[in-house]
Amino acid sequence: MSQAELPVDRHIETRGISKSFGGTRALSNASVSVRSGSVHALVGENGAGKSTLGKIIAGVLAPDDGELLVRGEPVSFRSPREALERGIAAIGQEPSVVPHLTVAENVLLGAEPRAFGTVRRRALRKRFEVLVASAGFDLRGDTPAGALTIAGQQEVEILRALARSAEVVIMDEPTAALSAAETAHLHEIVKSLAAQGKTILLISHFLREVLELADTVTVLRDGRVVRTGPTAGETEDSLVEAMLGQPQALTFPPKQAPRADAPVLLAVKGVQALGVAGVDLTVRAGEIVGLAGLVGAGRTELGQAIFGVRKMQAGEIELNGSPLTGGARKRLRAGVALIPESRKDDGLVPDRPIFENASLASLGGLTRLGVVTRRREQDVTRQILARCDVRARSNRSPVRELSGGNQQKVLLARMLLCEPQLVIADEPTRGVDVGAKRAIYEFLVGLAEEGLGILLISSELEEIMGLSHRVAVMRSGRIVAELAGDELNESAILTAAFGNQPRQAA
Template structure:
């Protein structure tokens, strides 16, 4: 990593004035101002669709602004491209990774900036520099491993390493901790502190208040493509930031859910997955309540519900749905059994980004007579049904013919939730339901779950966010190393007991 050793300039490192950007039918940015100083971490805060992603794409050269001025290092910048942005020291790390899956980590790091000598690729030098950078960053990452063999957390590390290869003056991080464990997040925070001490400016996009409190110097709030206010992080409150972001007071982050546990809808005995990520798990979920599953990234909680739904192969054990044995689970059969699954990774597993919202929302219901007959899709019926579903979920903007890829994270989640309203379902499996979405969108997802519970559905929520899973669930399982470490309900369901369950299992594993 090459550090800019030039003296810290008196003015801002980045100065944007009156930046506007329009897309077809949408004004994504409306005369936005933004300053970032060298050695400062500046948080962009706002609801999904507020303009944060568009703004960082303008800064990184992906989108040209329609209006406004752009200064970097005191120089006027125009006709910026991603290549030129990188050359002047602007390095972005987006939520949607730019890595080539079939290449190794080191090949991705040097893609487009290969080291050659006399026209010959100098692989040894690139390998040496890649290893040195990864070692300096403190990442547990093998430079020779193919990207498609890496976990999402390790892909995130590779993306950050790629951004820091070369001369960096401004680093852009878009929800960088979404895929990282607590330990990896701690390492990232240490790296950020080091970068700030080296006069590198940072733009940091996050919805997590904990991170804003731990890292931010200043916070700029965007709403509906407009700059609302820039505040000092040290003197602003959480409620103030949320009110500026949403334009309304939000007293409670989590709704009050009345649980009325009824019959067991999902019953799992001694379940072990084929890859060993889930081992000898006993678990059940009842109608009329939310059952939570907590644990750190990699503990097996996501793999458990994926195995129940039929995405992860099962080596041994029994699954029962509504009292009936369910052998050889598969997604199509699970849907017909009345189960819906909402994956954490909406981009890779949840949506066909190039296809319209209408098709994405209806794809789980195309076997129903209301949507198709004699192998022919009833397009008029599909359009009417999906339009009604999206109006119910308050999709913004409500155009169901837009490609799903043009939507913000919160609206993408709404499209996936819409599938649950197209057919009769009784079991809902949510994997990290609030990852990458803002406070307002989270509230809408939580209210959606509340309505499901009110209709007598069984809702299972997997979450790495302990406050979320504690607040939403009636009963809570804690997982560690693929096993159930604790089952908590009533007054036992506290943060202290969750952590105690985790560490008790951890200590027992060490003794064994």
């Protein structure tokens, strides 16, 4: 491309930038151009090089190779201060405010001509008030900055950038540590900055957020630019595919077969219930059994019959050779847990803290742990929340502030506290993002490795194939095929699920 063709609205451009840390190549020949006044997102897996690119543009890091241009002019920043002089400011995931200074001081110090004493203080306050009003933030200038939440500290950083007339704002995972309400507010801030003509570089792994806020998106993979294009031409799936570089968007933990002598944990014998027309099925300790089939084949109904929330009309169910009887409470105490399909009526109390929602108390004594002290309960709950990888600002945040994926993880934690032996997971990853899906897969595989039995109900063939040691296929309330080893493949599952009938529109 000749110089004459350079469109004038290119605000920031990187040309062939490379950067290594020791032996790690964080960026390889990365070329990105960011239009003036656009919200430009950078997406990619962990380690793809997003932050490194953001830091190079913000003057935090120097590239090993390649060029950085601001409004068509090559620059080489030696510090963030130099980047700021060219109108570029960065807002971190962990904001860097000076905790013991006030909000107004944090925003304005260094951006002001020097003055002293009360004059300075009064001028500072006035300037701050103008700034905060124009940004529409609800911040008091005299609060110590250290007393603010992360969201508040980010607002301080944004004001600081505005006070220095920044025209480019780089945000690196700004909502990663925010609650749902704070995230919504930050989205409004991004939109309003864009409306004021600022250029925003938004690094985020929340693809929905990217699709909502950004007009352009660059996908990075292994330090390389995969593509840049309008978000209007992308979907979450298309972005994931580009990020991972392969059409199957999901990867699964390695399968470890259950021990050859693993005992039968669950035995379902001739069970009939509404929607279940006579089923025999076993699950061994350490085994993940997939339950496949079309919608309406009776999979959820079978799960409910095993858990005791669907009345059985005939047959028997045994756990470790003893009959399972009674309702869900009794079965939970016996060691059967169900992760239900719909999380709407799952018993999470939205306004109560995460900790409380996960803890034994929320289960009304439905546990096999027996009598535990409050202290031990707290220790165990904390460990289990961490193990389930619940991502929250604090375990004391209300559960409603969590994303769907994280709410699902709170339910997993609560279930684990019951020390189950058999887990029935009904569509455990429906409606959660790719990252949370992976976490849930690892969680289920980990349980099986500890010797639990898992009955996995899923409509995603890939998930069934990726996780199950054995697959039972249901059709019209019956198990019509059991597949394992060489026989286990997608086409065998589909053939069994559809039967010999001509395929109908589902």
